[in-house]
Amino acid sequence: MVENDQNRSTYRLAGYAALIERYDLDVIPNWHRSLVTTSGIRRIDSSEGIVREIYPPRYWPGDTLGDHLEFALKYDGTNLAILASLFREVAEEDFLEYVRSKPTGKYARRLWYLYEFLTGKRLPLDDAKRGNYIDLLEPDEYYTVTPARQVRRQRINDNLLGDRRFCPMVRRTDTLRDFETADLPKRCRRVVSSYSPELLRRALGYLYTRETKSSFEIEHIKPTSTRTERFVALLQLAEQEDFCEKPRLIELQNRIVDPRFRDSDYRTNQNYVGEAIAREKERVHFAGPRPEDLADLMEGLVAAHKRMDVSEVSAVIHAAVIAYGFVFLHPFEDGNGRIHRFLIHNILARRGFTPGSVMFPISASMLKNPANYDASLEAFSRHLMALVEYSLDEEGRMTVHNDTARWYRYINMTPQVEALFGFIDQTIDMELARELKFLANYEETKRAIQEIVDMPDRKIDLFIRFCLQNNGRLSARKRASHFDFLLDEEIVRMEQAVLSAYGSSVLDDD
Template identity: 30%
Template sequence: MPAVGYEHLRQQLRLSAFAPSRPALVKPVLRIDASDACIAVPAAMAPAVDDLLGHVLFALKHEGTDLQILAEALPHVGAAQLVAALRATPSGKYLRIAGFLWEAFLGRQLHGLPALAGATVPVFDPQRYVTAPGPRSSRWRVQFNGLGSLGWCATVRRTPVIEAGLTADVLARANAFAASTDRPMLDRALSWAYLGETRASFEIEREAPAPDKARAFVELLRHAHQPRVLTEDYLVQLQSATVANPFDQAVAFRHQQNWLSDGSAGALGVSYLPPPPEQVPALMQALMTFANTEATHVDPLVMAACVSFGFVYIHPFMDGNGRLSRFLFHHALCQSGRLADGLILPVSIAMARHEDDYLSALKSFSRPARDHWEVRMLDADNFDFRFDGSASLYRYWDATECVAFGIRMAEAALSENLQQQVAFARRYDRVVKAINARFDIRNNVLSTLVLSALEHGRLSKRRRDQFAHAVPDGAFDAIEQAVLQAQSDATDDAHS
C-alpha cells in the first residue's frame, strides 16, 4: 500500500530517520481510521506523491509531531511553496508549525510572509504528548513545548500505560509510606536500599564494586537531594567517583568514538554506537539545560527516564555511563522536590530483576540507531566506524517506551522493594523478640537462623547440624514456629 505522511517522506526522500511506529497507508477505507498497526487513509485524502509540503501538513495533523523526520524532510520543502501556502492560509496552525520548524532547521528566515493570525499553537499536542511549558515564538504564534529544545528533545506519547502510571503518583505514595513508617524501621530500610541500589547498579554491568567505589556511590545517592545543577564538570566528578580504573576516569566529555559490544566476535558484535564525538558537547548541553530548567515543570518520573536514558544514549564518557545514567534517574526525582528528603526508590534493584525489560527499553532506540553505522574490523582490537545518518537521529528521539519502563521500575521499587523490605524487617524483629524471650542464643547465630528460616520457611538439616552445639534444645523448632506466626500476623495486618 502507498505510504502517506511521515512514512512517505521517509521513503521518498530516503531519510535516515527511524520509521514511524504506526505509518499512514492508503487503504480501501472511506475515512481516516487509526489502528495499532497503521493509520488507514482513503486515496482521495492522500496528498499527491510529489507534494512534500502536503505530506508534512498531513503528518502534523493526523500523525502528531516527529521531529526526527521533520528535521530531515523540511529542508526539501521550497521556501516559495511554503510562503505561498501561508499567504493563502495565514492562520493555518499546521502551516505555522511547519514554517517555525523550517526556519529552525535551516537556520534562516522566510521572506515575504503575510501577517500571521490565530491563537498560539503548540508544536506538540498536549492531549497526545507529555509536554513542558516551553518558549513562544511571537513571529509564528507557535509554542515549542517539547521535552527539551530544538537542540535535543525527547518525545513521550500519552499511551494508556503512561497515563495510568502518572495517575498512580508513585512519589506521593512513597512519601506517604515513609511518613507512616516509624523512623528506626525506615532508616533500616533506606540503609538497605542505598546499599542494594549501589550493588545492583554495578551488577547490571556485570561488575562488583570495590569497597571504596561502593561507599562513593552510596554517598552520591545520599546527596542526590541537595540542589545541584548538571554541568560537564559535575558529571566528570561523578564519573570519576564511580569508575575504579584511573585510566578510564574522564576529565571532559569524550573526544573519540565509543561503542558497545554484545560479546560476539567482529563487527557484528558491535551492538550500539553513540553519536560521533563532535556531536556530544551540543547534545549534552541541551540535555543538561532541560534537566536544570524543567525539573519542577515536568512530571518527575518522565524527567528521570528522559534524562537517564537520554544520557546513556549519548554516552558522553568512555566508561561509567550506565551506572551514572541510573544515578541521574535518582537525581531527577530528588531535584523535583516531590520526593521526601532522604527517601530513595531503589530502581536499579528493580531493573536488575527485570533486566530483559531494561534491555528491551534500551534497544527501542539503540537497535535502529545501529543500522546507520558502517563498522569495519581493522584487527582484533580496532574498528573503523562510519556514520551515514543525520545528526537529527540522536537529537530527537521517542522516549515513550523508556518512560513506561521507568514508571514501572519506580512502582516496583516501592512495592516490591521498599515496602517488602520493611515488612520483612518487621517479621524478623517479631521472630527475634519471640525467641529471645525463651532462649539465650548468641546474636549473630540467631540472626543467621532467623534470616534462613524467613527466606526458606524452615530450617534445613544443614543449618541444624551446623549450629547443633550453639543452640539450646527446642530452639530450632521454636524459630520455625515463630516464623510461621510472624508470617500469619503479617497477613492479618495486611488485610486489616
C-alpha cells in the same frame, strides 16, 4: 507509491510516509504510518510498535509538499527527526510557497517555526502580525513544558521539552494516561506510612546498599566494598543536589568507576556496545554519537533538564528523558549505565516524587525484568543501528562515517517513559513493599530472639539468616559450627520466632 491488498484495493502513502518516499529519506520509522485508500473505510492495525492507519478517500491531502506536511502534523504527529531530515532535502522555495499560501494557518506557522528551529536558518518571511498564539505541540497529545516560551515571530508557544541541540518527544499514550491516573507517589506514601520512622531510617541504609548492588549487577560487575560505599554515598546525596551538569557528571563518573578509567572530560573517541561472536568478529548493539557531536548534544541534555526542572512536567517524564538520554549519548568511556540509573533517583528525589524517608530500589526491578529493561534500550538502538554507517579496525576501534547527530537529538522517548513508569510501578508494589515488610519482620524476629537468649546482634543476624536459608530451621551443621552453646529448647523457640514473623515463605535474600 501505491499498495495493494488481497482485495485489490489501492492505497496511497500520505503524510510522513509519502514524504519519506518522495525525498528518499533514511529515517527511524515514525510510530504512525498513514495510507489513503481509493475505496473503503477507516481502519487501524499495528505491528512491531508501528500503527498503520488506512483512511477513506476523502482524507487524501493533495500532492504538494505542504499538503503532506499538514497531513503529517494532523495525523502522524510531530516527528522532529524526520522533519530535520526532510528540511535538508526540500527546496526552500517549495516550503516558502506553502507558508505564504497560509500565513495565519496554525499548521503553517508551526511548520515555519520548526523549519527555522531545526535548520538554524531564518527564512525570508516577515514576522506574523495576526493570529492568536498557538501551542507548538498539542498538550493533549504530547507531554510539554509549562509555562511555554512565547515566540513572537510565528506567534507560537514553544512548549517543547528541549531545544534544537537535544529535544526528545513523549506522546500521551493510553498506557501513560493510565499511569498518570494511578497516582504512584500516593501509592508509595501509603506503603511507607505503614512503618515507623525508626524502621524507615534503618531501612534506608539497606535500600541504598541493595540499589547499589543491583545497579552494578545489571552490568555483571561485582563492586568492591570501596566502590559500593562510594555509590551509596552518592545515592545519599541524590535528594539534595543536582547532578545533571557537566562538572557533577564528571565527578559522578570518577567516583563510581575503577580509578584507572576516570575521565576528566567527555569522551573524544567513538564508543559502542558490542559482543564478540567469533574470532575477529563483533556484533555491535549500539553506537554512541560521534565525538565531534557530543559536546553540543550534552549541552542540550543539560539545558532540557533545566527547562523541565522548573516546569510542571511529570517527574517521571523528566527522569526518563534525561536518564535514558544520557545513556544514549554515552558520554564517558565507563560508568554510563550506572550514572543513567543514578540520574533516575536524583531527579525523582529532587522533584519530590519519592518520600524523603525512603529510596526506590528501582535497579532491583530492572534486574528482575531484564527483558523489559533491554527492550527499553533497544526501542531506540535497534532502529538507530540500521542508519549508522561504521567500520571497525583490526583493534576494534570504530569509525562512524555518516552524520548521525539528528537521531540522538530528536528521540521519540515514549517507549522509555512507559518502561520507567512500569519499573516504578513494580518497585512500589513489589520491591519496596517487600523489602520494608522483610525488614519489619526482621526487627520483630530480633526482638523475640533477644527475649529468649541475650546474644550479640551479630549472632542473632547469623541465626536468622541461616534459618531463612533453610525454610525456617537451623541445620545441624550450622548449629554445630556456630551455635553449639544453645540449648535444644532455645533453638526450638528461636526457630518458632522466625517462622512466626515470616510465615512459611522464608526466602534467601543474600
